[in-house]
Amino acid sequence: MRLVTYRVAAASEGRLGVVHGELVVDVERLGASIGLPFPATMLDLIDQGPDALAALDRALKDTDGKRAPGLAVPVQNVKMLAPIPRPRKNIFGIGLNYVEHVAESARTLDTSKELPAKPVVFSKPPTAVIADGEPIQHNAAMTQQLDWEVELAVIIGKRATRISKADAMSHVFGYSVINDVSARDNRRAGQWIFSKGQDSYCPFGPAIVTADEIADPHNLDLWLRKNGEEKQRSNTRHLLFDIPTLIADTSSGMTLEPGDIIATGTPAGVGAGRDPQEWMWPGDVIECGVDGIGILRNPVVKIGE
Numbered sequence: 001m002r003l004v005t006y007r008v009a010a011a012s013e014g015r016l017g018v019v020h021g022e023l024v025v026d027v028e029r030l031g032a033s034i035g036l037p038f039p040a041t042m043l044d045l046i047d048q049g050p051d052a053l054a055a056l057d058r059a060l061k062d063t064d065g066k067r068a069p070g071l072a073v074p075v076q077n078v079k080m081l082a083p084i085p086r087p088r089k090n091i092f093g094i095g096l097n098y099v100e101h102v103a104e105s106a107r108t109l110d111t112s113k114e115l116p117a118k119p120v121v122f123s124k125p126p127t128a129v130i131a132d133g134e135p136i137q138h139n140a141a142m143t144q145q146l147d148w149e150v151e152l153a154v155i156i157g158k159r160a161t162r163i164s165k166a167d168a169m170s171h172v173f174g175y176s177v178i179n180d181v182s183a184r185d186n187r188r189a190g191q192w193i194f195s196k197g198q199d200s201y202c203p204f205g206p207a208i209v210t211a212d213e214i215a216d217p218h219n220l221d222l223w224l225r226k227n228g229e230e231k232q233r234s235n236t237r238h239l240l241f242d243i244p245t246l247i248a249d250t251s252s253g254m255t256l257e258p259g260d261i262i263a264t265g266t267p268a269g270v271g272a273g274r275d276p277q278e279w280m281w282p283g284d285v286i287e288c289g290v291d292g293i294g295i296l297r298n299p300v301v302k303i304g305e
């Protein structure tokens with residue numbers, strides 16, 4: 001299923017929906033129409049586990065073509081919010097997780113040229129999250145080196161504490177797209193959170209595709225375009241640390257909970273790695289895509305003086 005958080009009117013609250021053809025079906029209202037207590041938010045759906053997903057899938061099939069008025073809205077008539085507009089805690093970011101990106105970062109960002117022995121983990125706060133179409137903020141007083149990073153996002157579906165790689169994939173709810181926006185000149189003594197965690201530095205969406213829809217998350221093309229010109233293209237088979245390794249490693253010391261998000265790292269082609277270096281500026285439009293999941297588009301806008 002392709003799950004979204006959407007709204008119809010500007011002042012309305014975000015609602016949980018499922019994209020069904022050219023329509024967005026409201027999950028809570030669908031449940032009410034058949035006497036089932038379906039959840040109203042993405043986090044509530046994730047919390048309810050696989051039984052809730054199975055019941056939703058059955059309801060969609062049983063009511064297809066027989067939905068009451070008001071249960072579905074044309075996709076073009078809704079505003080997509082971030083699938084989880086306000087994550088419960090920080091997004092887990094993974095640095096230096098594609099071999100060629102390790103090399104380009106060593107050339108231009110003073111990181112080690114050696115491949116990491118373990119995943120490099122940082123975080124982005126919930127306040128960094130923005131939706132498809134919302135603006136990436138460019139504050140010239142803060143940065144002159146605002147960079148892009150397309151990434152596959154993994155959404156955790158059930159609690160994971162010190163789990164094995166063999167069991168890790170059973171904890172995945174689904175997948176999405178993240179742009180790990182980074183102010184390269186805001187790193188502080190090797191610490192990345194201020195560089196990567198400022199407001200609007202985590203475009204996320206436009207949907208979460210459930211794990212059963214993705215046959216092999218380690219064989220997905222991902223790419224990024226700036227103003228229509230391709231800057232990044234790779235495939236998740238080139239991840240240095242695969243998804244089971246990332247889940248097992250993170251859960252070895254920090255409990256992963258339903259709704260937690262892991263951004264799995266970016267391939268080569270970031271602005272800092274180019275010659276000459278390139279950055280994002282007000283007026284740019286950034287598109288990030290992962291095959292089978294969707295395209296995330298965000299303009300860059302000026303804020304501040």
